[in-house]
Amino acid sequence: MNVIFxxxxxxxxxxxxxYAATSVKTPHLDRFAQQxxxxxxxxxxxxxxxxxxxxxxxxxxxxxxxxxQPLPREIITLPQLLSxxxxxxxxxxxxxxxxxxxxxxxxxxxxxxxxxxxxxxxWMTAPREVKxxxxxxxxxxxxxxxxxxxxxxxxxxxxxxxxxxxxxxxxRWLEQNQDQEKFFLWVDTFDPxxxxxxxxxxxxxxxxxYTGEEPNYPQxxxxxxxxxxxxxxxxxxxxxxxxxxxxxxxxxxxxxxxELGMAEDTAVxxxxxxxxxxxxxxxxxxxxxxxxxxRMFYEAxxxxxxxxxxxxxxxxxxxxxxxxxxxxxxxPDLMPTILELAGLVSTETVGGQSRTQALQCGVFxxxxxxxxxxxxxxxxLMPLIRGETARNRDLVICSNTLIHHSPLLxxxxxxxxxxxxxxxxxxxxxxxGAGGLAGVRLIDSAAAKIPTAPALYNLAADPDEEQDxxxxxxxxxxxxxxxxxxFLEEIGAPEQHLTGRRKLxxxxxxxxxxxxxxxxxxxxxxxxxxTGRYACRS
Numbered sequence: 001m002n003v004i005f006x007x008x009x010x011x012x013x014x015x016x017x018x019y020a021a022t023s024v025k026t027p028h029l030d031r032f033a034q035q036x037x038x039x040x041x042x043x044x045x046x047x048x049x050x051x052x053x054x055x056x057x058x059x060x061x062x063x064x065x066x067x068x069q070p071l072p073r074e075i076i077t078l079p080q081l082l083s084x085x086x087x088x089x090x091x092x093x094x095x096x097x098x099x100x101x102x103x104x105x106x107x108x109x110x111x112x113x114x115x116x117x118x119x120x121x122x123w124m125t126a127p128r129e130v131k132x133x134x135x136x137x138x139x140x141x142x143x144x145x146x147x148x149x150x151x152x153x154x155x156x157x158x159x160x161x162x163x164x165x166x167x168x169x170x171x172r173w174l175e176q177n178q179d180q181e182k183f184f185l186w187v188d189t190f191d192p193x194x195x196x197x198x199x200x201x202x203x204x205x206x207x208x209x210y211t212g213e214e215p216n217y218p219q220x221x222x223x224x225x226x227x228x229x230x231x232x233x234x235x236x237x238x239x240x241x242x243x244x245x246x247x248x249x250x251x252x253x254x255x256x257x258x259e260l261g262m263a264e265d266t267a268v269x270x271x272x273x274x275x276x277x278x279x280x281x282x283x284x285x286x287x288x289x290x291x292x293x294x295r296m297f298y299e300a301x302x303x304x305x306x307x308x309x310x311x312x313x314x315x316x317x318x319x320x321x322x323x324x325x326x327x328x329x330x331x332p333d334l335m336p337t338i339l340e341l342a343g344l345v346s347t348e349t350v351g352g353q354s355r356t357q358a359l360q361c362g363v364f365x366x367x368x369x370x371x372x373x374x375x376x377x378x379x380x381l382m383p384l385i386r387g388e389t390a391r392n393r394d395l396v397i398c399s400n401t402l403i404h405h406s407p408l409l410x411x412x413x414x415x416x417x418x419x420x421x422x423x424x425x426x427x428x429x430x431x432x433g434a435g436g437l438a439g440v441r442l443i444d445s446a447a448a449k450i451p452t453a454p455a456l457y458n459l460a461a462d463p464d465e466e467q468d469x470x471x472x473x474x475x476x477x478x479x480x481x482x483x484x485x486x487f488l489e490e491i492g493a494p495e496q497h498l499t500g501r502r503k504l505x506x507x508x509x510x511x512x513x514x515x516x517x518x519x520x521x522x523x524x525x526x527x528x529x530x531t532g533r534y535a536c537r538s
Contacts, residue, residue: 001317002266003341004185004257005334007056008163008246009049009095010193010286011272013042013311015243024240025205028251032270033313035321037385042312043396043415044274045331047303048286050097051401052273052331053105053188059335059376063412064493067401070103076371078335080108082184085344090173093188094166096121109186113173115166117151118190124150134213138226140289145217148195158199158245163191167249171256178260184342187253191246194218198241205244207237214238220285222449227284236278267341268315271334275306280464288450300400301450302423303413304465308398316341316385325384327392328417332378340382377491393417395483402497414484419460422470422480424501425452454504456480478504 014020018033019040045055046063054062057077066072079089091106094115098105100122106112116123130146132139139145158164170187177183195217212230216238219226227235250270257263277283286307288299312329314337315321339345383389399412414422456470456477470477481504488498 001341001343002183002262003338004187004266004268006250006270007188008192008272009190010274010276011243011246011311012275012306013309016311019311025244026247028247028254029270032254032315036313036315037319038324039312039329040324040326041328042310043308043330044310044398047398047400048274050103053098055331056334059332059378061332061377061491063399063401064488064491064497067403071105071107076369077108078338079184081339081371082342083108083110086182087342088177088180088183091186092166092170092173094118094162095188095190098188113169115162115169118162119148120144121151126150127153134215138215138219139217140219145195161245163189163246163249167253170253174256174260178262189246192239192242196235196238196242198238198245202241202245203237206240207234210234218284220287220289222282223279223284232279232284264317267317270311270313272310274310277306280304280306282449299450300411302411303398308413319385327384327390328396329381329392330396333381336376336378336380337382340380397484397487402493414480416480419458420476420480421457421459421465422477423455425454
């Protein structure tokens with residue numbers, strides 16, 4: 001069986017009518033949901049973009065050993081296994097972080113194509129003069145938004161947008177490779193990630209007549225610090241327009257699969273890597289990234305449901321569509337699932353040699369490899385799909401990397417099968433130990449309005465995670481925490497990364513990335529704001 005894997009970055013699960021009551025228009029993915037198996041409780045493992053892709057490619061919870069980094073050479077990847085088993089493997093990607101700056105996530109594919117221009121991609125150099133869409137203090141890294149507008153200055157219409165070019169490239173590849181005996185196609189679009197710039201007709205599905213500034217690449221922070229309510233609502237409309245644009249062009253790809261007669265022997269997976277906050281819990285973004293007085297502040301915020309939960313739909317020839325599976329599943333489960341879809345149920349014998357160019361062109365350093373199925377953390381979802389079991393996991397862990405022990409990047413959420421969520425706050429500054437980032441300085445966490453204490457939520461009674469009930473359920477919180485620590489031990493987390501995780505702390509801190517100087521910063525706390533909810537939910 002062929003497999004097509006479609007990743008859309010930052011696509012909130014509740015933008016799809018199969019998951020929530022929503023005003024977002026996604027007719028093509030709605031139709032796909034009727035043909036596919038829909039996973040109601042799909043969660044990320046490692047966060048964010050790049051660590052998530054590493055989980056998917058490796059079947060590992062990479063947060064215990066890796067961070068945002070190039071593809072590690074020692075990792076045996078999904079395309080590596082499929083190529084060694086006779087599949088033609090292809091990556092078509094516009095997500096710049098997978099290819100640019102030497103990240104090399106295309107390494108083990110037989111072929112790959114990078115659709116240029118997204119976000120940080122250093123592609124076009126003209127026009128040099130670019131007008132910012134909003135005041136500098138409202139934008140995260142203005143130089144990146146300028147780069148985006150240079151890269152898109154040549155666009156003439158909808159077909160030139162990133163997701164459109166990526167899906168058209170995938171369609172051409174399918175046309176050219178329809179006679180391949182078996183193939184694996186990874187299609188990865190960075191949309192609907194910011195900067196949000198959908199065509200005007202897509203924006204007007206959700207908003208008309210707006211004339212204000214457009215902070216479409218916003219600082220990640222307490223939203224009232226950097227924008228008005230009208231600007232926040234405009235960003236929601238831009239995002240929803242971008243979601244509808246993604247839906248339209250994923251629909252083009254799905255139609256091409258049908259047109260070429262591939263649907264009968266091709267499984268199709270649609271998934272995202274994380275969500276995004278648009279006012280929920282007072283924040284915009286998925287972390288805290290804010291430039292103040294020439295210094296960049298970074299902090300992980302709690303991994304709320306709107307960030308950690310993702311859409312996951314799998315259409316499989318011969319399997320009845322429209323079914324829903326409530327079991328807990330996670331990103332690392334996708335690798336063994338795809339292997340089983342590809343007919344590689346027993347992969348003990350898969351091995352070979354990987355080659356890395358060395359010395360000069362045509363000279364390679366070879367490395368033997370042998371895949372050990374028991375070494376991965378993911379579990380195939382096929383037993384759930386076939387109805388052989390109703391359970392996959394009794395809890396899921398959605399985590400920032402453990403490499404840096406401070407609260408900077410160590411926050412995580414633990415969701416249990418019976419509907420509780422424990423937020424682990426990271427490690428207190430005095431106990432962070434080795435492995436902290438160079439140039440990181442302690443600041444007043446209250447200034448950023450970021451919770452640093454652990455919290456416990458009853459998701460059945462409080463799905464929006466607004467009422468922390470840890471104080472009334474300390475025994476339960478400690479039980480979930482112990483299960484979390486046991487899980488980390490079972491998947492081989494190094495002891496140096498476990499030390500601080502063995503405690504469920506009641507305090508924490510926020511960190512400043514400065515790059516120079518042992519300066520302790522104090523910020524003025526922003527005004528208190530009521531928790532906002534996402535406009536398109538009703």
